[in-house]
Amino acid sequence: MSSANGIDSILRRHANAGRESLIPILQEVQERQGYLSREAVVEIGRHLGLPASKIYGVATFYNQFRFQPRGRHHFMVCRGTACHVKGSGKALEMLTRMLKLKPGQTSRDGMFSLEVVACMGACGLAPVVNLNGEFHAKVTPRRLAAIIAECRRMEEAEHVQA
Numbered sequence: 001m002s003s004a005n006g007i008d009s010i011l012r013r014h015a016n017a018g019r020e021s022l023i024p025i026l027q028e029v030q031e032r033q034g035y036l037s038r039e040a041v042v043e044i045g046r047h048l049g050l051p052a053s054k055i056y057g058v059a060t061f062y063n064q065f066r067f068q069p070r071g072r073h074h075f076m077v078c079r080g081t082a083c084h085v086k087g088s089g090k091a092l093e094m095l096t097r098m099l100k101l102k103p104g105q106t107s108r109d110g111m112f113s114l115e116v117v118a119c120m121g122a123c124g125l126a127p128v129v130n131l132n133g134e135f136h137a138k139v140t141p142r143r144l145a146a147i148i149a150e151c152r153r154m155e156e157a158e159h160v161q162a
Contacts, residue, residue: 006032006033007029007032007033007040007043007044010025010028010029010032011025011043011044011047014047017047017048018048019048019050021048022044022048022050022055022058023058023062025044025047025048026044026055026058026059026065027064029044030064030065030066033069034066034069034070035066035067035068035069035070036059036065036066036067037067038067041055041056041059063118066104066115068104068105068106068113069106069110069113070106070113071106071107071110071111071112071113072110072111072112072155073111073112073113073131073132073151073155074112074113074114074115074131074132075095075099075112075113075114075115075129075130075131076115076116076117076120076129076130076131077091077092077095077103077114077115077116077117077129078117078118078119078120078122078126078127078128078129078130079092079116079117079118079119080118080119080120080123080126081119081123082123082124082126083119083120083123083126083127083128084127085126086126086127086138087127087140088126088127088128088129090141091127091129091139091140091141091144092116094141094144094145095114095129095144095148096114098144098145098148099112099114099148101113101114102114103115103116104116111151111152111155112148112151117130120135122135122137125137125138126138127139129144129147131147131151
């Protein structure tokens with residue numbers, strides 16, 4: 001078996017796997033690809049003898065799985081209690097409006113993606129937004145607008161250099 005999506009080595013490691021291996025396989029595939037592609041879901045289903053609908057059912061139950069690649073600028077908005085109380089709802093509203101994305105979506109050009117998480121464990125910095133692994137503390141809509149503008153400037157500069 002030689003897959004175009006590069007998951008053949010993962011499936012070989014789980015050669016005689018059954019249904020109990022589904023989540024570990026999904027996690028490995030997502031780690032390799034960055035998300036779960038339609039092709040990967042079909043191939044995993046074939047490997048495990050499960051319909052793709054069953055794979056999607058399990059994967060959509062857990063919020064750790066994504067079905068679209070992340071954008072080059074991936075925003076994660078914390079909606080934990082402290083962040084909620086300190087205004088993360090406004091931050092999320094601002095990001096959805098400015099990026100024209102709903103949580104879980106990636107822009108068509110692959111520049112931005114948006115994710116909501118239950119808690120980042122940085123309650124003392126609330127409200128917190130994470131951009132590509134970097135925490136932004138006590139964010140305000142004005143600060144988020146500046147961050148997005150900086151991301152766009154970086155993209156334009158890279159595009160000019162290319």
